[in-house]
Amino acid sequence: MTIAIVGGTGPEGSGLALRWARAGENVVIGSRDAGRASVKAAEIGEQLSPGDAGVPAGAETSGAENSEACRAAEIVVLTVPFQSHAETLKQLKPVLRAGQILVDATVPLAASVGGRPTRTLGVWQGSAAEQAAEIVPEGVAVVGAFHNMAAELLHREGPIDCDVIVCSDNKEAGKRVRELARKIPGVRAVDGGKLENARIVEQITALIIGLNIRHKGVAGIRITGLPPQAYDN
């Protein structure tokens, strides 16, 4: 399985790439600039050691222009700023194909249009993830996930104290993305229901950013009170 990370040179995308590469996944860093993508992929490669428990000999991290990255992948992860969200998806539309999973981690922060990172924009479709679902070709399963996990935590060593709430209208795709989330040490992934629920999960990021500013931390969230099997399906 190959994972393409569109916007993979940014802090969130490169952090996810690093964690998945450590877990032995084949990751392609995507960028508008193939050269920058390759440089970032090499940087990530240097952070892996062959002794890493999760890094089999065959796992690869490479870089490519965004469209090329998507062509090679079964799972495409979108980690672009919201101001590039719709445009990037329109550009990728010709190479996306039925059967692929598009994981959207985008948050419509008001900072996208010069506002505050602690506020969100109203998105006509309800959420960035639902905007994505409107743009991608039929048969591409859109999954909202990884919104609430700070890039800084992904780039730190060690387990991450954060749950990933996964929203999708495609049950099988949601399950695959939860499995992918669980490859990051410490993470519990939970089925957050339909894609429309990404409206809420996306907004939580703005709240977390406010908590970080106010309390000088790197916040995440954990869901309490669910039975263990909620994190195991």
Next chain:
Amino acid sequence: MTIAIVGGTGPEGSGLALRWARAGENVVIGSRDAGRASVKAAEIGEQLSPGDAGVPAGAETSGAENSEACRAAEIVVLTVPFQSHAETLKQLKPVLRAGQILVDATVPLAASVGGRPTRTLGVWQGSAAEQAAEIVPEGVAVVGAFHNMAAELLHREGPIDCDVIVCSDNKEAGKRVRELARKIPGVRAVDGGKLENARIVEQITALIIGLNIRHKGVAGIRITGLPPQAYDN
């Protein structure tokens, strides 16, 4: 200090009343019907034992019609269904006075108008809490809090595994409500910033309700990654 709980015969209000009564606070259960309020207050009284560590001899739980309850209180907690939110506040307006704190735990669930409890309504002011702030007399400090704590957890014995995110434009009022939240065993209270952030905290409740239905649990949330002092101010 006296705490009035408007809508205090409901599951959330009576749960908060029980927890605060156990902690030795004077609580007045408010209801449209003074008789029902008194019955509920007596029920709560029966659940307390004089031996409870937190119950001093002087602590009282009583019942009153909503307006009467508010007259007696320094802190008024609003736990009514959203369909009664604006109307209840308009009725209480003549008895609310500058210097009081109004704690709003209301969530604008779509269930209020026959929709799903996993979806929210758009509130013109942005949130139920901001709607409250528009209605109350000048000088009443509105604080959004306790949205994400299930009534069922409040009525159980023992500590609650949930954080309370407190939003207010009045810093002193927010601090007092965080202190009140911390009287519930297990609860950590954190400053969630301005009242407008209640938009996000209210919506989290709809997400939690969805998780409960999907995974058969009684979910709450914990914030991770903040320094200890975030829960101590």
